Amino acid sequence: MKIVFIHQNMPGQYKHLATRLAQNPDNQVVFITKRKDRDLPGVKRISYEVAREPSKTIHHYLYRSEEAILYGQAVVRVLMQMRRERFIPDIIITHPGWGEALFVKDVFPDTPLLNHCEFYYQPRGQDLDFDPAHPPELDSLLRSRIRNSHLLLSLESCDRGLTPTQWQRSVHPRIFHKKIEVIHEGVDTAALQPDLNATFELPDGTALTRQDEVVTYVARNLEPYRGFPTFMRAIPRICEQRPNAKILIVGGDGISYGAAARDAANWREKMLAEVPVDPSRVVFLGYLPYDRFTRMLQVTSAHIYLTYPFVLSWSMLEAMALGALVIGSRTKPVEEVISHGTNGLLVDFFSPDQVADQVVSVLKNRGDFAELAQAGRRTVLRKYDLAQCLKQQMALIHSMLGRR
16 A cells, blocks of 8 residues: 655654554555654655745735645645656545645545644634633734635545544534544553653752652643743742642743744743742753653643643643643643543633642642542543554545545
């Protein structure tokens, strides 16, 4: 079988699936990507280059649309070379978020196309109008509708869609729900397990264990979409009431989603100007290697995960798999996984006091919350285990090949 994956940031959501397919010697697996520095075992990488940047003079509603077209054209050039070399894929699996899926069917009209339907922007009821302190301007609402243009075209042209959660499917146009399957990418629960003897060493050499009071917060970048300001405002209350607590913050200073900070180089500096902290107790760790990230979550007493109504982070499910007690925001992506008092705890996204009080309660009575953490891992084992998710993904792929 000839399988082509397309994702500008290889491997994206396809690390496990592409690797699994490549383990079969009867398969030829190709990965088309913008990256030149990533490889997977048994997978042939083909890197493309975008011809140019979008025009700076184009209407700003259309900037993303032109960018998507440029990405789509770059992928077409690779696919056309495949045709010239008589490499005809049996299936193409792609993430349409950057426009790479736009023209796939124009080159290979008879090849089944499976899209990863990660998100579809809506002007109301999602991330754009979530924060009442910052209501969107009309211009932002209009731009968000146009931002869906390449997503809608890609969704219409694909044969099937795949999305990780029920909520993420719900944000797509209802008319397409029947073609979108809900299957998570999967969490490697065999590798991510609790370890009662785990230790995590801080940059100053301090070794933390499960006996210590450890509070963790993780985001790709420290920004409002992942509740960073709320968490920062909760820290003084936590530190005051739990003088032995250590607070570990993982994440970079870039922007993954939303707007950059005003009057500061980044959101970390902006919040530190508002909420000064003791660096011996509140430690910013930047980005961590994956093995250190998992060890940190194995020793945490409470892991904070706050998010807008947006894409659910892998880190929350990984924390649950590692036996961490998650205190999450009462927002729809989190509520799909966590039920308050059953397999985790939920707080108001906008309430630093609720976050702090819940953390303090857990630190005071850690034994009372041990069962919740164990229930969190059981949730991941039952619904998001990698082996189970890969089996479902493979079944979907074979069903598409069967219909062909």
